[in-house]
Amino acid sequence: MAHAQYDVLALGNAIVDVIARTEDDFLLAHNLEKGSMRLIGEPEAETLYKAMGPAHIVSGGSAANTAVGVASLGARAAFIGKVKDDEVGHLFTHDIRAAGVGFDSSPALGGPATARSFILVTPDGERTMNTYLGACQNLTVLDIDEAQIAASSIVYLEGYLWDPPAAKDAFRKAAAAAHKHGRKVALTLSDSFCVDRWRDEFIDLIRTGTIDILFANEHELRALYVAARTEDAIEALRAENGLLAVITRSEQGSVVVTREETLAVPVFPINELIDTTGAGDLFAAGFMAGLAQDKSYRDCARLGALAAAEIIQHLGARPEKDLAALAAENGLA
Amino acid sequence: MAHAQYDVLALGNAIVDVIARTEDDFLLAHNLEKGSMRLIGEPEAETLYKAMGPAHIVSGGSAANTAVGVASLGARAAFIGKVKDDEVGHLFTHDIRAAGVGFDSSPALGGPATARSFILVTPDGERTMNTYLGACQNLTVLDIDEAQIAASSIVYLEGYLWDPPAAKDAFRKAAAAAHKHGRKVALTLSDSFCVDRWRDEFIDLIRTGTIDILFANEHELRALYVAARTEDAIEALRAENGLLAVITRSEQGSVVVTREETLAVPVFPINELIDTTGAGDLFAAGFMAGLAQDKSYRDCARLGALAAAEIIQHLGARPEKDLAALAAENGLA
Numbered sequence: 001m002a003h004a005q006y007d008v009l010a011l012g013n014a015i016v017d018v019i020a021r022t023e024d025d026f027l028l029a030h031n032l033e034k035g036s037m038r039l040i041g042e043p044e045a046e047t048l049y050k051a052m053g054p055a056h057i058v059s060g061g062s063a064a065n066t067a068v069g070v071a072s073l074g075a076r077a078a079f080i081g082k083v084k085d086d087e088v089g090h091l092f093t094h095d096i097r098a099a100g101v102g103f104d105s106s107p108a109l110g111g112p113a114t115a116r117s118f119i120l121v122t123p124d125g126e127r128t129m130n131t132y133l134g135a136c137q138n139l140t141v142l143d144i145d146e147a148q149i150a151a152s153s154i155v156y157l158e159g160y161l162w163d164p165p166a167a168k169d170a171f172r173k174a175a176a177a178a179h180k181h182g183r184k185v186a187l188t189l190s191d192s193f194c195v196d197r198w199r200d201e202f203i204d205l206i207r208t209g210t211i212d213i214l215f216a217n218e219h220e221l222r223a224l225y226v227a228a229r230t231e232d233a234i235e236a237l238r239a240e241n242g243l244l245a246v247i248t249r250s251e252q253g254s255v256v257v258t259r260e261e262t263l264a265v266p267v268f269p270i271n272e273l274i275d276t277t278g279a280g281d282l283f284a285a286g287f288m289a290g291l292a293q294d295k296s297y298r299d300c301a302r303l304g305a306l307a308a309a310e311i312i313q314h315l316g317a318r319p320e321k322d323l324a325a326l327a328a329e330n331g332l333a
Numbered sequence: 334m335a336h337a338q339y340d341v342l343a344l345g346n347a348i349v350d351v352i353a354r355t356e357d358d359f360l361l362a363h364n365l366e367k368g369s370m371r372l373i374g375e376p377e378a379e380t381l382y383k384a385m386g387p388a389h390i391v392s393g394g395s396a397a398n399t400a401v402g403v404a405s406l407g408a409r410a411a412f413i414g415k416v417k418d419d420e421v422g423h424l425f426t427h428d429i430r431a432a433g434v435g436f437d438s439s440p441a442l443g444g445p446a447t448a449r450s451f452i453l454v455t456p457d458g459e460r461t462m463n464t465y466l467g468a469c470q471n472l473t474v475l476d477i478d479e480a481q482i483a484a485s486s487i488v489y490l491e492g493y494l495w496d497p498p499a500a501k502d503a504f505r506k507a508a509a510a511a512h513k514h515g516r517k518v519a520l521t522l523s524d525s526f527c528v529d530r531w532r533d534e535f536i537d538l539i540r541t542g543t544i545d546i547l548f549a550n551e552h553e554l555r556a557l558y559v560a561a562r563t564e565d566a567i568e569a570l571r572a573e574n575g576l577l578a579v580i581t582r583s584e585q586g587s588v589v590v591t592r593e594e595t596l597a598v599p600v601f602p603i604n605e606l607i608d609t610t611g612a613g614d615l616f617a618a619g620f621m622a623g624l625a626q627d628k629s630y631r632d633c634a635r636l637g638a639l640a641a642a643e644i645i646q647h648l649g650a651r652p653e654k655d656l657a658a659l660a661a662e663n664g665l666a
Contacts, residue, residue, distance in 0.1 A: 020431075021653055054401070054428040054651055057390035068387070087420045095387040098353075271604075315647075318387055320354055 004183075006102065007075040007292035008285075009152035011144075011174055012063025013136040013160050013167075014081030014105070015115040016088050017277070019127075019315050020053040022120040027128055034122065037129040037191045039163060045132040048118050058316035059095035060117060062190055063158040065278045065317040069285025069307050071100040072323035075292040078102035078148065080174075082139040089114035089135065099318065108138045125273035125312065137164040144173045150181035154213070154288055159190035159220075162198040175210050186213035188284055189220035196223055206240050214245040215284045221247055234262065246301065248283050254304060256297045265301035268309035268330075278317020282307040286323075303332050337516075339435065340408040340625035341618075342485035344477075344507050345396025346469040346493050346500075347414030347438070348448040349421045350610070352460075352648050353386040355453040360461055367455065370462040370524045372496060378465040381451050391649035392428035393450055395523055396491040398611045398650040402618025402640050404433040405656035408625040411435035411481065413507075415472040422447035422468065432651065441471045458606035458645065470497040477506045483514035487546070487621055492523035492553075495531040508543050519546035521617055522553035529556055539573050547578040548617045554580055567595065579634065581616050587637060589630045598634035601642035601663075611650025615640040619656075636665050 027034055030051065040048065061081060070077035079096055083089030085107040092114060096103045112134040120128045139161075149155055155178040161167040175185045187205060189195050195202060202224060205211050214237075218230040227233040230249065237245050237257050245257040253266040286307035290300030307323055314320055327333050360367055363384065373381065394414060403410035412429055416422030418440040425447060429436045445467040453461045472494075482488055488511040494500040508518045520538060522528050528535060535557060538544050547570075551563040560566040563582065570578050570590050578590040586599040619640035623633030640656055647653055660666050 049427065053431045054392065055424075055431075056649065057424065059387065091388075091390065094382065098386045098388075315653075316389065320648075 004153040005076065005151035006078045006153065008067065008070045008154050008156050008288050009078045009080065009148060010063035010067040010156040011080045011161065011171065012158040013061050013115055013133065013164070014064060014083045014092055015061035015117050015131065015136070016092050017058050017060035017117050017119050017316065018049065018055045019058060019119045019121060019275070019277070020055045022053060022122060024122050026052070027120060027122065032120065032128050032130070034128050035126050036193050037131060038193070040130045040132055042112070042132060045116065045118065045130070048130055052118060052120065056315050057091070058318060059092045060278070060317050061115075062160055062188065062281050063156060064096055065281035066156060066285045066288075067101045068096060068099040068318050069282045069323065070289050072319045073286060073289035073303065073307065073327060074324040075289040078152065080105050080143055082108060082135050082143065083114045084108045084111065084135040086114055088116065095318065105143050108135045111135060111138055119277055121275045121277070121315065125276050127275060127277040133164055137166065139164060139170055140166040141169050141173045144170050144177065146177045149174055149177040149183065152178070152183060153292060154184045154186050156186045156188070156284070156288065158188050159194050159198065159202065162194065162201065184212045185210065186215065186284075186288065187211040188280065189214070189216040189224060192219040192223040195220050199224060206243060209242065212242070212244065214243055215280065215287070216245070217248045217250070217280055238262070246287055246304070248280055248308070254283065254301045256301055263297055263301070265298055265305065268305045270309050270313055272313060274313055275315045276312050278311045279308045281317055282311040282319065299332060303327060306330055306332060337486040338409065338484035339411045339486065341400065341403045341487050341489050341621050342411045342413065342481060343396035343400040343489040344413045344494065344504065345491040346394050346448055346466065346497070347397060347416045347425055348394035348450050348464065348469070349425050350391050350393035350450050350452050350649065351382065351388045352391060352452045352454060352608070352610070353388045355386060355455060357455050359385070360453060360455065365453065365461050365463070367461050368459050369526050370464060371526070373463045373465055375445070375465060378449065378451065378463070381463055385451060385453065389648050390424070391651060392425045393611070393650050395493055395521065395614050396489060397429055398614035399489060399618045400434045401429060401432040401651050402615045402656060403622050405652045406619060406622035406636065406640065406660060407657040408622040411485065413438050413476055415441060415468050415476065416447045417441045417444065417468040419447055421449065428651065438476050441468045444468060444471055452610055454608045454610070454648065458609050460608060460610040466497055470499065472497060472503055473499045474502050474506045477503050477510065479510045482507055482510040482516065485511070485516060486625060487517045487519050489519045489521070489617070489621065491521050492527050492531065492535065495527065495534065517545045518543065519548065519617070519621065520544040521613065522547070522549040522557060525552040525556040528553050532557060539576060542575065545575070545577065547576055548613065548620070549578070550581045550583070550613055571595070579620055579637070581613055581641070587616065587634045589634055596630055596634070598631055598638065601638045603642050603646055605646060607646055608648045609645050611644045612641045614650055615644040615652065632665060636660060639663055639665060
C-alpha cells in the first residue's frame with residue numbers, strides 16, 4: 001500500500017456556527033428539544049436568528065471540526081465539503097485552511113447560501129442545534145477525488161451526510177474507493193435523531209462491512225439498536241463482525257469495543273463546562289490522531305478525551321489551544 | 334429638563350471583530366505593536382486575514398460595546414454608528430439590537446463594506462487591533478438626530494471618531510445638541526496612538542468644556558499630557574475645570590478624579606485572563622450605568638470594574654453574562 005499523504009480525510013457538511021447563549025425558557029418558547037440537531041429551512045433560520053441573542057460566529061461542521069482537531073494534534077488532515085462562494089463560505093474556507101487542514105473542494109457559484117447552524121447554549125453547557133443545510137445540498141460524487149481517497153489512511157464520514165440527498169452517494173463512493181485502495185473507513189453516527197431518520201441504512205453500512213470504525217455517543221448507539229440500556233446496545237455492537245467501535249458516555253468516559261475486548265477509559269478533568277458543541281467531534285479527532293501514531297486503543301481514547309475536554313471549556317467546536325502541546329503536557333505525545 | 338428616554342446614547346464606529354489567538358512571533362513577523370489599534374486599508378486587511386489563524390467573529394466597536402454593557406446592567410442605551418447593508422452589517426445590527434440597545438442608524442447602501450477589526454490575542458491576553466474602517470467613513474452629521482440626543486442623559490463619544498473625517502463633525506453636533514438640552518457629554522480617549530494623532534483637539538475638547546466626563550486608561554492619559562508618570566498626568570487632569578475623569582490602571586484598579594477628590598477603587602478578582610479587548614469599554618459602561626442609578630462614584634467605579642472583569646475572561650468585547658445579575662450577586666444592584 002502506498003504511503004499515505006493524509007492520516008484522516010474527513011467528509012461532511014461544511015457549516016458555520018452561529019452560537020448564542022440562552023436560557024432554557026427560550027428553548028421551550030421555540031419548541032426546541034435540548035441537545036438535538038434539527039434541520040430548518042431558510043425562513044425559519046431567519047426567524048430564529050432574529051429571536052436569538054448576540055452571537056459568536058465560528059466555523060463548525062462535525063467532520064470539519066474533527067479534521068481540525070486531527071491537524072491540531074499534529075497528524076495530517078484534509079476535508080471535503082461544499083460551501084457557496086459567499087462571505088460565510090470564505091470564512092469557513094479561511095478557518096479550516098488556517099488550521100492546517102487541506103481543503104480544495106470547489107465552492108458552489110450559485111444556489112443556496114453556505115450552511116449555518118444556529119446553536120443555542122444553555123447555562124448547563126448543553127447545545128441545541130438548528131441547521132440550515134444550504135450549499136451542503138450541492139455536495140455530490142463529483143466532489144470525491146479517488147486519488148485523494150487513495151492517499152488517506154482513514155476516510156472519516158459523518159452520519160449527517162445522510163440528510164442532503166446527493167451527499168449519500170458521495171459518501172458511498174468515498175467508502176468504496178477507500179476499500180479499493182486498502183484504506184479504512186470510519187463513521188460517526190452524529191446525532192440520535194439522525195440515527196432515527198436513517199437507522200436501517202446505518203445498520204446496513206455496519207453489516208456490509210462498508211465501515212471499519214464506528215464512533216457514537218450512548219444516545220446514538222441506543223437509538224441504533226433501539227435499546228433501552230447502553231450495556232445492551234454495546235452487547236449488540238460486540239456481535240458486529242470486525243468492527244472497532246468507540247462509544248462516548250459524557251462524564252463517564254468512553255468505551256472501546258471490539259469482538260475481543262471492551263475497554264473503559266475515563267474523561268479528562270475540566271475547570272468549567274461552557275459549551276458541549278464539538279465534544280464528540282474532537283473525541284474522534286483524538287482517537288484517530290492516536291491511531292495515526294500507532295498508539296494503543298487506551299491511549300487513542302485518552303487523546304480523544306483530552307481533545308474533548310479542551311473543546312467543552314469554551315464557545316465553539318474548533319480547538320483554541322494547540323492540542324499537540326496539550327497532549328505533550330499530559331504525557332500523550 | 335425632560336425625562337430621559339435613554340441613560341446613555343453612544344456614538345462610535347460600528348465594527349465587527351475578527352478575533353484570532355496568536356503567538357507573539359506573529360506580531361513580530363507582521364510588524365505589529367502589541368496592545369495598539371492601527372488603521373489598515375482593504376488590501377492589508379485581506380493579507381492579514383489570510384495570514385492569521387481561525388477566528389471568532391463577534392460584534393465590537395468601542396462605544397457599541399459600551400452601549401451593550403449599559404443595557405446588560407439594566408440601564409437604557411442607544412447607539413449611533415454606520416454599517417453597510419451587507420452580511421457583516423446585518424450581523425452587527427442583529428447583535429446590538431439583540432442586546433437590547435436601540436439602534437436605528439440607516440445603513441449605507443453603497444460604498445465601502447462594514448468595518449472589521451482584525452484582533453490578535455496573544456497568550457498573555459493582550460489584544461492588538463488592526464481596523465479597516467470601511468463604512469464608518471460614511472457617518473456624518475446627518476446621522477445625528479437632535480431629538481434623540483435631547484432624550485438621552487449622557488451622550489458618550491469615542492475618541493476613535495476622530496479618525497474617519499466626517500465623524501468628527503457628527504461628534505461636535507452631538508455634543509452641542511446635548512449641552513443645548515442640558516445633557517452631559519462623555520468622551521473616551523480610546524487608545525494612546527489615537528491620542529497621539531489628535532492630542533491638541535482632545536485637549537481643546539476638555540478646555541472648552543465640550544465634554545463633562547472623561548474616560549481614559551493611564552497610557553492614554555500620559556499620552557494626552559505628554560507625561561512620563563501617571564501621577565503627573567493625574568495632577569494635570571485635576572487642574573481641568575469642572576471635569577469628572579475616570580482613569581483605569583489595569584490590575585491596579587481605577588481612579589476617579591475631580592477638582593475636589595481623587596478616589597482609588599480596586600479591580601474585581603478574575604479566574605483567568607483570556608482577552609483584554611473591551612476592558613475599557615465595559616468599565617465605562619459600568620460607571621455610566623452607576624451614574625444612571627445615582628450611585629456614589631465609588632460604586633460607579635466598582636460597577637465598572639465588575640463589567641470589565643467579566644469581559645476579559647472570554648474572547649470578544651460583548652458581555653456573555655447578564656451583568657445586572659452579576660451586579661446583584663456582588664451587592665451592586
